[in-house]
Amino acid sequence: MKYLLEPPSFKDAKETTTARLIFFISAGMVVIGIVFDIVAFFTSTVVFQRALIIGAISAPVCLFILWLVHKSKISAAGSLLLGMIWLIITVGAITAGGVSAPIIIGYLFLISLGGLITQKRIGTFFAILSIVSAVAIAIAEMQGVLPPTLQYSPLERAGIYTFFFLLTIILQMVVAENTNHLLLNAKKSESLYKTLLESIPTISYIVSNNGDSATQYVSPQVKRLLGYSQYEFTQDPYLWKKILHPDDKERVLAESIFTFETSQPFQMEYRLLTKEKRIVWVRDEAILVHDEESKPLYWLGVWTDITSRKQAEEEQADLIGVMTKRTIQLQTAAEVSRAITSILDLNVLLPNVVDLIRNHFDYYYVGIFLVDKEKEWAVLSAATGEMGRTMLEKGYRLELSESSMIGWCLSHRTARIALDVGVDAVQFRNPLLPLTRSEMALPLITHGELIGAMTIQSVMPAAFSRVDITALQSLADQVANAIENARLFSERASLINELEVRNAELERFTYTVSHDLRSPLVTIRGFLGYLRQDAVSNDLTRFDKDIGRIASAVDRMQSLLNDLLELSRVGRISSPPEHIPLELIVQETVNLLNVQIDAHRVRLNIHPNLPTVLGDHTRLIEIMQNLISNAVKFMGDQPSPEIEIGAEGSDKDGKAIIFVRDNGIGIDPQYHERIFGLFNRLDPTVEGTGVGLTLVKRIIEVHGGRIWVESQPGAGATFFFTLPVGLEKTES
Amino acid sequence: MIGEPILVMLVEDNVDHAELVIRTLEEHRIANRVRHFLDGQSALDYLFQRGEFLNRTDNIRPHVILLDLRLPRVDGIDVLKAIKEDDNLKTIPVVVLTTSEAEKDVAKAYYNHANSYLVKPVGFDEFKRLMDDLGFYWLSWNTHPDPRD
Numbered sequence: 050m051k052y053l054l055e056p057p058s059f060k061d062a063k064e065t066t067t068a069r070l071i072f073f074i075s076a077g078m079v080v081i082g083i084v085f086d087i088v089a090f091f092t093s094t095v096v097f098q099r100a101l102i103i104g105a106i107s108a109p110v111c112l113f114i115l116w117l118v119h120k121s122k123i124s125a126a127g128s129l130l131l132g133m134i135w136l137i138i139t140v141g142a143i144t145a146g147g148v149s150a151p152i153i154i155g156y157l158f159l160i161s162l163g164g165l166i167t168q169k170r171i172g173t174f175f176a177i178l179s180i181v182s183a184v185a186i187a188i189a190e191m192q193g194v195l196p197p198t199l200q201y202s203p204l205e206r207a208g209i210y211t212f213f214f215l216l217t218i219i220l221q222m223v224v225a226e227n228t229n230h231l232l233l234n235a236k237k238s239e240s241l242y243k244t245l246l247e248s249i250p251t252i253s254y255i256v257s258n259n260g261d262s263a264t265q266y267v268s269p270q271v272k273r274l275l276g277y278s279q280y281e282f283t284q285d286p287y288l289w290k291k292i293l294h295p296d297d298k299e300r301v302l303a304e305s306i307f308t309f310e311t312s313q314p315f316q317m318e319y320r321l322l323t324k325e326k327r328i329v330w331v332r333d334e335a336i337l338v339h340d341e342e343s344k345p346l347y348w349l350g351v352w353t354d355i356t357s358r359k360q361a362e363e364e365q366a367d368l369i370g371v372m373t374k375r376t377i378q379l380q381t382a383a384e385v386s387r388a389i390t391s392i393l394d395l396n397v398l399l400p401n402v403v404d405l406i407r408n409h410f411d412y413y414y415v416g417i418f419l420v421d422k423e424k425e426w427a428v429l430s431a432a433t434g435e436m437g438r439t440m441l442e443k444g445y446r447l448e449l450s451e452s453s454m455i456g457w458c459l460s461h462r463t464a465r466i467a468l469d470v471g472v473d474a475v476q477f478r479n480p481l482l483p484l485t486r487s488e489m490a491l492p493l494i495t496h497g498e499l500i501g502a503m504t505i506q507s508v509m510p511a512a513f514s515r516v517d518i519t520a521l522q523s524l525a526d527q528v529a530n531a532i533e534n535a536r537l538f539s540e541r542a543s544l545i546n547e548l549e550v551r552n553a554e555l556e557r558f559t560y561t562v563s564h565d566l567r568s569p570l571v572t573i574r575g576f577l578g579y580l581r582q583d584a585v586s587n588d589l590t591r592f593d594k595d596i597g598r599i600a601s602a603v604d605r606m607q608s609l610l611n612d613l614l615e616l617s618r619v620g621r622i623s624s625p626p627e628h629i630p631l632e633l634i635v636q637e638t639v640n641l642l643n644v645q646i647d648a649h650r651v652r653l654n655i656h657p658n659l660p661t662v663l664g665d666h667t668r669l670i671e672i673m674q675n676l677i678s679n680a681v682k683f684m685g686d687q688p689s690p691e692i693e694i695g696a697e698g699s700d701k702d703g704k705a706i707i708f709v710r711d712n713g714i715g716i717d718p719q720y721h722e723r724i725f726g727l728f729n730r731l732d733p734t735v736e737g738t739g740v741g742l743t744l745v746k747r748i749i750e751v752h753g754g755r756i757w758v759e760s761q762p763g764a765g766a767t768f769f770f771t772l773p774v775g776l777e778k779t780e781s
Numbered sequence: 782m783i784g785e786p787i788l789v790m791l792v793e794d795n796v797d798h799a800e801l802v803i804r805t806l807e808e809h810r811i812a813n814r815v816r817h818f819l820d821g822q823s824a825l826d827y828l829f830q831r832g833e834f835l836n837r838t839d840n841i842r843p844h845v846i847l848l849d850l851r852l853p854r855v856d857g858i859d860v861l862k863a864i865k866e867d868d869n870l871k872t873i874p875v876v877v878l879t880t881s882e883a884e885k886d887v888a889k890a891y892y893n894h895a896n897s898y899l900v901k902p903v904g905f906d907e908f909k910r911l912m913d914d915l916g917f918y919w920l921s922w923n924t925h926p927d928p929r930d
Contacts, residue, residue: 560883564851567880571901571908572797578905579804598797720854731853 057118066227068118070166070220071126075111075118077219082107085212096205099145103137127166131175134159139182146198147190148183151209156183158213161220252352254282254289258337258345260309264289265347274331274354276324294320294328312337312345318355330359371516378520381409385524389531393538399431402528406505406521407433413508414482416440417493417528418447418455419501427455427501436481458490458502464518465490468511486510491522493529500529558727565728565739566609572602605738612740619668619747626752628775629666631659631707635694638673642681649681649690656695660705663775668748673709675741676768680711682737683766687712697769704754704771712765721758745770787920789815790843792824792860793878794852798901802847802878805912816843821855824848825863828870843873845919848895850879850886858889865894872926874919 057068082104089097110133117126138155145152156179163172189195201209246253246268255266263286272278275292282288293301297319308315315335320328335350385405392398399417407415416432429445432438451457458465467488479485485506493501503525507513576595583592635655639646646653662669677692684690693710700706716724716731723729725746728739749756749770760766789806793799796819803815818824826832830840846864850857857879864870874896879886882900890898899915902908 560881564881564883567901567903568795568798570903571880572795572801574903574905575801575908576797576905578909579801598800602797728851729853 067166068123069227070223071130072118073223075114079108079111081215128171131163142186143195147195148187149198151206154213158216254350256348258347262305292321294322329356377409382524389527393535395535398535403431403433412505413484414506416504427459454488454490455502455504458492462492462499464522466513484508487512489513491525493525495529495533561727569602569606573599609738612738616744626663628661628663630661634669634673638670638677642677645681649684651681651690651692654693659696661775661777662772664752664772672745672748675745676709683713685714700771705774706769706771708767708769710767715762715764716760716766717762788841788843790846791815791817793849794819805909806916821852821860824860844925846873846875847878848875861893861895
């Protein structure tokens, strides 16, 4: 029972309003009815009677209505209430004699109520019904069908009127209260939403749906993000378009037109320029809002500041970029290592290395320079591409000065980067590599020794960072070590070869020596034995001769040993080479052999154009001595013996060619090689140890030259040999 | 043929060594004649009756050849080869008499059909004995093929 008496409230405001109205009217009716009855009891029997009947009927119905309201049967309750009231008024009017009955005024109340507590149709129905009923009653009254009009005193009338007035007041009050209530809720709601909207970090906006997307509202947070205030946005409804980032403007406007045409929700990420011209990234999401009849009203959207996210994304992309680069670098380093350890031939290794590096990093050009023996020039030893090939063919090289990246790098033994070669000193430009914008030069250092440098060039400016230097330097170090290894390997091979040659020489030497040294010993021992015999047999002539043989054998052994010693010493030149004019050597030698030359009446023809050579003084004398002495010895029957000494240009290595020509007995071509062999003597009758020419050959070879002979039997012999050219002294 | 004058051909570039050999052989009257050649070229010219020995009537075929290996101009081995490859001359016993005892020389000499290889001993007594034995063996004991066959 108590529950029935509580005013209803439902979730739906409209429902609540209607329900509350019905409730209060019903409740009001009951209450006022009771009051009215009490008053009527004391003032008018007639009214009282009637009121009592009405009350008796309406009270339970009202309770029933209340119950219906609580059960949410609002329209039923409303219709029932209206119906009940109409019935009461109509029957009351009929029984009271017609339209002049004060209860007719109830129709007014009914009509008002109807509009408020039911749907339009039902309300209209009851309104029309009321009018029709009133007319009907009036007609009936005129027809005299109705019972006679009840007589009400003015007070009675007033009382009935008051009843309805009171009901109307209640109606008013409830309606007013409801309206206020609703308004208050709405206001609360609105302010709640407003606060929400204005305190959340995202910016909300409303934009018109008329194709030009003019700003109608934007939340105040916009000032914090963009520097422009709310006011500025509404003042210029197209401000938002003006602050779009120029790179994004086109696509944003295109998308917004598309969205307007299709009414699909809008979603984009783009940049805006703040009042201070900073760039921010926003995520824009908007939907089209419709009214109850699905008519589009406006676009409601949200801007979220995603600048930091975008920044993070960019940083991540950069990081990935860097890491990718690192990975490639490590990969290349590994590949280069692989190549390095498997290739020992320098001619294959260097081109491979530059190509590997160029291809893996997609550089414009990579080249390797190696320092020459005199440490004056850096010679290009490997280079990529067509321009590389061209430069290698030309024998391109750079000085170890500061006029080039490589030169600087080599002088200072450190890496160097030029980030924009066009700007960073014109001197670093190479006309064969026009597209280079940045360049890096890395030193190649192995075991503390600087053997060269590597240049890496790119068409991008600022292509190299400190990180690149570290990675590529370790690569360069590996390359340097590999080069060293390759060199050592080939050095080793040639050393082994030399060793083998020397060994073979030694073997031959030992063999020859043992043989030829033994020979005199045989003679000595042999004739010593005969000496005894000669003494016993008293043969003095033989005795003398035999002693002579022994003596000469001993001499021969001695000179043999001397020459051999000389030969072994030739290999080691203790004093540094001097620049000596050959003319002086010849003069000295001629002086030494004076006696021999005169004895054989040999004529000397010494050319004036003898060059200055670089060599050891003593050894050079030995050369000339042996050659001139041989020439004298092998004159044979030549009536006018002549020896010619001169120079004949230079050979392809730049060494001077010198000759000693005689017109003696000559040498058969088949012996031209053998005469230089140890102890090979063509004519044993001629004095000599067979070491002379071998000695000469050895000396010349030690000086870096070579010797050969041109001769025919009976037509003399010309010995040609080459020696390194020395510097002419301006004054001796 | 005992009693017939034996010709020994000595090819030796060292005159002192040649003297030793000749004296010893003469002493023991083993050989009546020793012809000494100083180098391989003249030795071959004599044997093949060419060069300076062309049209000479006293080119007597030797009964044995004593050959030193180290000769100027034409090497001892080449002389050996030339002799042993010639149908007429290959029957003459060639005794290599040299200072070298190197294995490769010995091998080379035998490979080229040397009949014997003797190393000149350094001692005088041994040398004499060698010559004696040499003489006895090759000129007394050994049966020579008839040059006329």
